[in-house]
Amino acid sequence: MKIVISGLGLMGSSLALAIKNKRPEAEIWGFDFPSVAKQAVEKKIIDRTISEWPGQCAGADLVFLATPIQIIEKQLRELNGAIDRRTLVTDVGSTKQNVHHIVREINFSGAFVGGHPMTGSEKSGLEAANPLLYENAMYVLTGINEENKALVEGKLIPLLDEIKARVLILSPEAHDEIMAMISHLPQLIALNLVNLVGKKNDPEKPFLDLAAGGFRDLTRIASSNFAIWKDILERNQDNIKKAIKELIDLFEKQYRKIDDLSEDFHLANYYRNQIPKASKGFLHPLIDVLVYVQDQPGAIARMSNALAARGIDIRDIELLKVREKEGGVFRISFDNYQQASEAIEILNANKFRAFLRD
Numbered sequence: 001m002k003i004v005i006s007g008l009g010l011m012g013s014s015l016a017l018a019i020k021n022k023r024p025e026a027e028i029w030g031f032d033f034p035s036v037a038k039q040a041v042e043k044k045i046i047d048r049t050i051s052e053w054p055g056q057c058a059g060a061d062l063v064f065l066a067t068p069i070q071i072i073e074k075q076l077r078e079l080n081g082a083i084d085r086r087t088l089v090t091d092v093g094s095t096k097q098n099v100h101h102i103v104r105e106i107n108f109s110g111a112f113v114g115g116h117p118m119t120g121s122e123k124s125g126l127e128a129a130n131p132l133l134y135e136n137a138m139y140v141l142t143g144i145n146e147e148n149k150a151l152v153e154g155k156l157i158p159l160l161d162e163i164k165a166r167v168l169i170l171s172p173e174a175h176d177e178i179m180a181m182i183s184h185l186p187q188l189i190a191l192n193l194v195n196l197v198g199k200k201n202d203p204e205k206p207f208l209d210l211a212a213g214g215f216r217d218l219t220r221i222a223s224s225n226f227a228i229w230k231d232i233l234e235r236n237q238d239n240i241k242k243a244i245k246e247l248i249d250l251f252e253k254q255y256r257k258i259d260d261l262s263e264d265f266h267l268a269n270y271y272r273n274q275i276p277k278a279s280k281g282f283l284h285p286l287i288d289v290l291v292y293v294q295d296q297p298g299a300i301a302r303m304s305n306a307l308a309a310r311g312i313d314i315r316d317i318e319l320l321k322v323r324e325k326e327g328g329v330f331r332i333s334f335d336n337y338q339q340a341s342e343a344i345e346i347l348n349a350n351k352f353r354a355f356l357r358d
């Protein structure tokens with residue numbers, strides 16, 4: 001199977017690693033700026049680079065576009081005429097009506113289905129790649145039709161199943177409306193909250209020093225990369241403006257009855273409990289613990305066995321830094337603070353150095 005991934009940043013590199021883990025026989029071709037593509041080959045994230053774009057995409061089984069949204073749009077136009085309907089092109093962009101609009105407008109020569117994995121992070125670039133990023137993540141597909149159905153069902157969905165993503169089919173319109181509310185509005189809320197408080201911070205009144213769990217939970221994504229968000233906000237601006245208005249209305253109501261919010265708390269508790277616990281949800285970030293591990297045989301097994309023996313489930317793991325002969329720093333992530341603190345206790349008792357990540 002020949003798979004092309006354009007854009008070897010957080011989403012593209014993580015996808016490449018996940019596919020390679022499950023399908024070692026697949027040939028993964030990567031496309032990015034030459035320096036990035038070269039690094040991706042050196043780190044064995046991809047098998048080979050595309051040196052002639054779009055020509056070398058011809059004959060591929062699958063092409064994933066994982067660049068910023070405006071580049072996805074540009075590359076769709078470039079691929080037009082270079083591939084035929086035997087190649088299924090899909091993207092991982094955060095908005096969907098825009099890409100379907102282009103596919104219709106140019107009468108795209110390949111097969112196309114929209115995609116949006118509901119996973120990611122505030123980090124970007126190939127260094128942030130994580131082979132487990134797609135595991136248990138919802139993965140939206142849009143615009144399945146008679147023309148692309150056989151390839152979507154025969155090639156794309158089986159691959160997504162293998163990397164343990166959970167496919168959900170939506171219309172591009174429903175996708176963009178939902179994203180405005182559950183992804184794009186939260187991004188703006190995080191920005192506003194951090195900026196509001198950050199501007200007031202001074203030595204006399206150290207707002208930021210005191211910012212604890214709730215503030216941190218709500219604002220992790222404030223560190224996101226504007227290069228990605230610029231396009232998202234532009235492409236989904238109508239839905240986002242509607243979402244902002246609705247939020248302002250809610251705030252105005254609360255402003256008028258700040259002493260009587262029991263109903264709001266009641267409802268919020270009820271809805272919050274309905275977010276599926278088993279999937280990587282936006283409002284359910286994992287709690288990270290950093291662990292120093294000596295470069296000794298079996299050290300990782302000792303770490304995971306110690307936690308498994310006490311019934312603590314590691315939800316994600318990543319090697320952050322490694323020095324030969326000295327060992328490395330692992331990020332291990334847990335479902336909640338309680339499990340994370342228990343894990344820290346167990347690991348420290350087992351002679352690891354573990355602590356909560358800021």
Ligand SMILES: NC(=O)C1=CN([C@@H]2O[C@H](COP(=O)(O)OP(=O)(O)OC[C@H]3O[C@@H](n4cnc5c(N)ncnc54)[C@H](O)[C@@H]3O)[C@@H](O)[C@H]2O)C=CC1
Pocket residue numbers: 006007008009010011012031032033036066067068069071072092093094095116117118119120121122123124125126225228232
């Ligand atoms: N960051 C996140 O959490 C999520 C992002 N997405 C979507 O995934 C896409 C990629 O986002 P990330 O991986 O976060 O970004 P990133 O910044 O980590 O990676 C983007 C990659 O595209 C490459 N690129 C940029 N312009 C290019 C060009 N002209 N030609 C070739 N390569 C080019 C960059 O060099 C970089 O390696 C975006 O469309 C975003 O909307 C979707 C879900 C989650």
Ligand SMILES: O=C(O)C(=O)Cc1ccc(O)cc1
Pocket residue numbers: 093094117118119120121122183221282
């Ligand atoms: O880090 C997080 O929790 C995110 O929400 C990241 C993210 C950013 C953009 C998307 O389209 C999807 C996910």
